[in-house]
Every structure is written in structure tokens, then in C-alpha cells.
Amino acid sequence: xxxxxxxxxxxxxxxxxxxxxxxxxxxxxxxxxxxxxxxxxxxxxxxxxxxxxxxxxxxxxxxxxxxxxxxxxxxxxxxxxxxxxxxxxxxxxxxxxxxxxxxxxxxxxxxxxxxxxxxxxxxxxxxxxxxxxxxxxxxxxxxxxxxxxxxxxxxxxxxxxxxxxxxxxxxxxxxxxxxxxxxxxxxxxxxxxxxxxxxxxxxxxxxxxxx
Amino acid sequence: xxxxxxxxxxxxxxxxxxxxxxxxxxxxxxxxxxxxxxxxxxxxxxxxxxxxxxxxxxxxxxxxxxxxxxxxxxxxxxxxxxxxxxxxxxxxxxxxxxxxxxxxxxxxxxxxxxxxxxxxxxxxxxxxxxxxxxxxxxxxxxxxxxxxxxxxxxxxxxxxxxxxxxxxxxxxxxxxxxxxxxxxxxxxxxxxxxxxxxxxxxxxxxxxxxx
Numbered sequence: 001x002x003x004x005x006x007x008x009x010x011x012x013x014x015x016x017x018x019x020x021x022x023x024x025x026x027x028x029x030x031x032x033x034x035x036x037x038x039x040x041x042x043x044x045x046x047x048x049x050x051x052x053x054x055x056x057x058x059x060x061x062x063x064x065x066x067x068x069x070x071x072x073x074x075x076x077x078x079x080x081x082x083x084x085x086x087x088x089x090x091x092x093x094x095x096x097x098x099x100x101x102x103x104x105x106x107x108x109x110x111x112x113x114x115x116x117x118x119x120x121x122x123x124x125x126x127x128x129x130x131x132x133x134x135x136x137x138x139x140x141x142x143x144x145x146x147x148x149x150x151x152x153x154x155x156x157x158x159x160x161x162x163x164x165x166x167x168x169x170x171x172x173x174x175x176x177x178x179x180x181x182x183x184x185x186x187x188x189x190x191x192x193x194x195x196x197x198x199x200x201x202x203x204x205x206x207x208x209x210x211x
Numbered sequence: 212x213x214x215x216x217x218x219x220x221x222x223x224x225x226x227x228x229x230x231x232x233x234x235x236x237x238x239x240x241x242x243x244x245x246x247x248x249x250x251x252x253x254x255x256x257x258x259x260x261x262x263x264x265x266x267x268x269x270x271x272x273x274x275x276x277x278x279x280x281x282x283x284x285x286x287x288x289x290x291x292x293x294x295x296x297x298x299x300x301x302x303x304x305x306x307x308x309x310x311x312x313x314x315x316x317x318x319x320x321x322x323x324x325x326x327x328x329x330x331x332x333x334x335x336x337x338x339x340x341x342x343x344x345x346x347x348x349x350x351x352x353x354x355x356x357x358x359x360x361x362x363x364x365x366x367x368x369x370x371x372x373x374x375x376x377x378x379x380x381x382x383x384x385x386x387x388x389x390x391x392x393x394x395x396x397x398x399x400x401x402x403x404x405x406x407x408x409x410x411x412x413x414x415x416x417x418x419x420x421x422x
Binding site for chain 2: 013015078083099102103146170187191192201202204205
């Protein structure tokens, strides 16, 4: 793509994608920016502006073709190709993520699950067996893995992240409660749940202050 | 608090809090903005600016008192008081959240767990028993609940969220893959995991484009 798209727009695209998927599931084939605006509770002009970034998929008097727009946003977000995932940390959170079939529908395919807990050895989730962490090196030599999902306690997470990078992983979805220090070409997306919970508690306190 | 603090600063505070907790655990009593800057990989001037919002906890030549700063940020974020939680949806994700002892250390106390799956009835997580969803109304009449955590599939999540609000809940931590439509005085914090995963995949695609 020639044109630089602002980070703010990129941040909003997954939400468009979610609404468009819902529309597809409802069998809606086209939608006007006004209708989409009412559903998404953003202004129609914001929608037009956002989507104009990609050459304007809308047509005057017709609206947006839902499937086309869905596919185009998918391409922009890089989910028109398959991503192979391993999950490192097969506790409840790792298992919950392994169980999300919707990720697989978006092309994120779980191919490996690792843990250090021998009690989990051989447990199988959606057909993927939990392996012990010391088997990971061998595994990663043989499989092409695009994303490692880090769902282990923060204690060893930094060390394991370094190991993953040494083994050729260049993208990490990090749920461990620490900021990873990794080479610049490694892409990291953090989900810090306790930060989110604190944000909620701030908003509760602040709402009460405003009364 | 008299002074309006910008949203950007508020968004950064949980990260300060996390680093300060680590420092406390390491037994560090005070730290200069330069040292904190090196650890957190933000500029010392940003740190001074951010923390000046709260009357400047630092002292020239002494640095910041870690415990004091930790407690003050905790107060600002509203986690100096106890929040009682219920989790609605006791699948893997709900169970993962129920198992995070670190939330309880920050004053978020799990008091109820609900699901519609009879197989989960009576299962107990950290001493809290899973109840059936149809018992929730009775339960909420008797307990003071500050936050409901919504960890159920999106199908019924909207309906359950409305029910929670009718039953007096005013804050929802929403993991369901939809945007809730609730009265304005209800505080909602969303964790949309598929949005986060799409963001990661965008960054992967974009990194590769830049090569």
C-alpha cells in the first residue's frame, strides 16, 4: 500500500471487521454509512473518512458491499493469510485461547501447546496435544510458526520469550504481566489484564467522584 | 481531586503501578526518575511530567519513595478500596480470571461465579462455588457487587448485561465479543481479544511490507 494509514484508523478497523462479520452472519449484503453509523454508534462522516483511506469502498446511492468491505479490511489487517500459532502456557487462560474457534475462522491456526506442568502432558485441546516446554525447541525447528502466545506467569516469561525469539519467532501475543524486552524486529502485542482492571476501577472511582 | 488529569496519563498509570510493585517486591525503597526511566523505557522527563500531575511525589536529590508512590497511584486508580466481583461465564476464561490471585491482592475479591452449564454446578474455584445463572438474581439481591465480569459467548451476553444492570450492577468488565449497549452511568471496560489478535497480525503484515 502506498499511502500511510494512521494508527488511529488501524486501531478502529478490527471493530469494523467485527460489525461486518455480524452483518454477514445476518445475511446483510449492503449497508449505507448511515445505517452502519447507527449500529456502531460513530458518526457516518467518521465511517466515510475511515473507509476512504482504502480507496473508498462505498458507492453513492448504493452504500457499502458488506462482503467486499469485510474481505478488504481482512486483507489490510493481514488475516487473509494463515497464521500458525503456538501457545506457551496451557493453564486456564492458554486453554481458553486454544478453545476459541473464532480465531481459527480468522486464519489463526493452533499447532502447538506447551507447558511445564507434567499433569497436562498429553491433554488434548481441539486436537492439539499439550507438550512439555523442553520439547519446544525440536518442535519449532520442524514447524513454521508465525505467532507465539505467551500465557504463563511472569516469573519465567521473559526468559521463554527470549528463547522463542532465538528459535525464530518474530511475533508474540503477550499475556504475561511484564513488558518484554526483545529485538526491534519482533512484533509484540500486549494484553495486560490487570492494567485493564485498574482502568475499570479508575472509571468507577471517577464516576462516583462526579456525582 | 481538583485538577483534571488527561486520559493519556491515566492510561499510563497502571504500567507505573506494575513497575512500582516489582520494585517493592525487590525491596527497593526509592528510585530516581532516571533509574525508573531506564527500567520503563520512557524518558525521565515524561515520568516527571506524569507524576507531577499528582502534586509531584519526587524530591530533588532523593528521588521517589516507591511505597508512597505505589500507594498514591493505587488511590488515584481507586484500588485502595475493595471491589467485589462476580464472574458470569465459568468456562476456561472465567476460570482463568477467577484463578488470578494477583487481582485479589489489588482488592478485587471474587464472591460469585455463574454459568448455565449444569456440569459446572458446584465446581469450586479458590473457594467460590459455581452457581447456575438462574440463581444470580437472588444472589445479587443479597450481596454488594461492584463489578461483573462478562466471560460468556456473545450470543446471550447482551441480554445478561442488561439483566446485570437491572439488578444494580454499574460496572462491567466485558470479554464478550460485542459492544454492550447500556445506560450511560454504567462503566464498561472491554477486552476484545480478537481485536488485539488482528492488531498483531496487522503489525506482522506491515513489518513484512517494510522489508
